[in-house]
Amino acid sequence: MLITDRDLVIIRWINSHRLVTAEHVKKKFLMSRQSAYRRLKILVEAGYLAYERIFISKPGVYRVTQKGVAVSEDDLPPKGVCLGTYHHDIEIVTLAINLEERTGGKWVPERRIRQELGLKGVGQAGHVPDGFLLLPDKRVAVEMEQTKKGDARMAKIISYYKNEPTIAEVWYFCCTDTIVKRVSKAVSETGKFKIIKWPEMTEIQVGPVQKPEGQISMDQFFWGVKNANRL
Structure with a gap:
């Protein structure tokens, strides 16, 4: 098959996230549903992607094969499906696309962050978030919380963030x-x-102080971030 530049971008993007759905590809690359399914089918048949239906009630997922890593010249190794993190992995991709669309920022997935730390020889010191949202004037660490963490672990993570000047x-x-x-x-x-209820995108007020009159909604906040990035 003739592989296109966009195919290579799609393969690398999927590998960054471990696994994605066709709907994710459709939204990320602004494709029609038919075009997304057709292109993914071609990449699966060529051996660059693997397709798996993990749960009957959920859409199938696509992941990159070793052949896909080789053709895209990605130095991030392919990963299989992990049942323990499956739902979290899928939700993170949905959130990443949502945040990029709302803010105009660039999402860096956890797998790329860990790769970068390894390449720089920094090791795994500190805490690695689910992703970074890169905006022109700042770097935002993003966490998706689906299950309860222990108090000690949560306190350690919060302490790290409070004392990390680059975030x-x-x-x-x-x-x-x-x-x-x-x-x-x-x-x-x-x-x-910022604490935000997902998927409602409702910001939660922390502490006893009441929200001041006229405080902006999360939709207004994201609109402001995106338009500030265009200036």
Whole structure:
């Protein structure tokens, strides 16, 4: 088959996230549903991607094969599906596309962050977020919280973020009200941290202080970030 430059970009992007759905590819690359499925089918048949249907009630997922890594000249090795992190992996891709679209920023997935740390010889010191959202004036660490972390582990992560000068903000996307409460308690202050209910995209006020009258919504906030990036 004739592989295109866009095919190579798609392969590398999928490999960055471990696995994605056809809907993710459609949204990320602004393709029609038919075009996305057709191109993914071609890449699977050529051996560059593998397709797996993990759960009957969920869409199938695509991941990069060793052949796909080789043709795209990606130095990040392919990864198989991990059932323990499957739902988290899928939700992170959805969130990443959403944030790029809303803010105009660039998403750097956890796998690329870990790769960069390894290439620079820094090791695994500190904490690696689910992704970085790169904006013109700052780097935002993004965390997707689907399950409860232990108090000690959460406190250690929060302490790291508070003392890490290269990270301007930390956005916690929490999937349940219980997790919202636990993260809010751990943060105990606003400023560097934003706690957002996912998928509603509702920002949660931290602490006893009431929201001031006229405080912007998250939609207004994301609109402001995206338009500021265009200036």
